Amino acid sequence: MKEQLEEIIHDVYRKDKRNLFTFLTGAGISSDSGIPTYRGTDGIWVKGTQFHKPEEFGTLRYFRQHPKEVWQYSLFRKKMFETATPNQSHLELADIESMLKDRFHLITQNIDNLHRRAGNTRMYEVHGNNREIKCSNGCKGIMAMPEEIVGKDIDEDLTLKDTELLTCPNCGHWMRPNILWFDEYYDEKTNKKFSSLKVAKNSGILFIIGTSGATNLPLAIAETALKYGAYIVDINTEDNHFTELIKNKKNKLIIREKSTEVLAVVKEIIKDSNRSI
Structure with missing residues (x-):
């Protein structure tokens, strides 16, 4: 070799x-x-979430229907990433x-x-990154994730402050992670x-x-x-x-x-x- x-x-x-x-x-x-892989034998997308297949859960369509649930999972992964080391x-x-x-x-x-x-x-x-957010309704601009938004345990709910910080200041829709989902190009x-x-x-x-x-x-x-x-x-x-x-x-x-x-x-x-x- x-x-x-x-x-x-x-x-x-x-x-x-x-x-x-x-x-x-x-x-x-x-x-x-x-950090688990996606498609390996122990991967996130093999196991999926508790109730959904990843190709359904990891989509903009699902986020628009269940934004709090997706944000809970995203902040769980944020905590996983932050506690990991290179x-x-x-x-x-x-x-x-x-x-x-x-x-x-x-x-x-x-x-x-x-x-x-x-x-x-x-x-x-x-595939984007976990440091940034953008408007789920298509407002222009990519923002840094507010420092006040911290990683959470998988069963930990969003706070009222989280919800406020994750609301688009321009149009009032939810902000979303700046990542690529399954139904996006x-x-x-x-x-x-x-x-x-x-x-x-x-x-x-x-x-x-x-x-x-x-x-x-x-x-x-x-x-x-x-x-x-x-x-x-x-x-x-x-x-x-x-x-x-x-x-x-x-x-x-x-x-x-x-x-x-x-x-x-x-x-x-x-x-x-x-x-x-």
């Missing part, structure tokens, strides 16, 4: 064009931080960014803020759709870490990177939609090891490449 990675990374390092190092991450990279994979990616600088890009499906807390800055959060404002595809187009290598490729923008990112000649490195514990996409391609590497171990090797190879310049 190391020899193959060295060959690929050194090749990309020498390129003058389409030479970005891009990392696409999903929920699997945060599992070592104690794991070694997050820290390795922050180190890699510091070495590659503007040749580094991170595209993450995660809303948990752990990449940012680890130190990454060159990042597109294509990717856009540039919230999801950086076109920016992330542009990065993919200019990538020399795309590392795919901890994501199954079950949503269409991540798959489109991989397809775009392939189309313009990038190497694809699939780092997951199981085969997935990306594996199917790249299995017959020459410029691919499929690794079935833990991301922490692989990223440590990637970091060391990049460090050696930096020294040899």
Whole structure:
């Protein structure tokens, strides 16, 4: 595995064009931080909520019908994210960014803020994030989550103050989390759709870490990177939609090891490449 990675990374390092190092991450990279994945055997979306299937519950339509219930669940997840800490994979990616600088890009499906807390800055959060809110009725503007809104236990009700702070000051409708739900489409404002595809187009290598490729923008990112000649490195514990996409391609590497171990090797190879310049 190391020899193959060295060959690929050194090749990309020498390129003058389409030479970005891009990392696409999903929920699997945060599992070592104690955050359940979505579609793994213990995932949030496999178990669902107590009474609803996720494809029903995780929608704008359901939010409009049951905003308090969805906010209770969202604030439960907020507490889960805030009590978690970045794991070694997050820290390795922050180190890699510091070495590659503007040749580094991170595209993450995660809303948990752990990449940012680890130190990454060159990042597109294509499923939104848990730090911001916006009007569910479509008023313009994205706001920071009020500091007074705190994470809650799963059975903890919203307070009157919570309800007040989560009401749109312009139209009086509920504010909602600035995340992508199942019945919504990717856009540039919230999801950086076109920016992330542009990065993919200019990538020399795309590392795919901890994501199954079950949503269409991540798959489109991989397809775009392939189309313009990038190497694809699939780092997951199981085969997935990306594996199917790249299995017959020459410029691919499929690794079935833990991301922490692989990223440590990637970091060391990049460090050696930096020294040899």
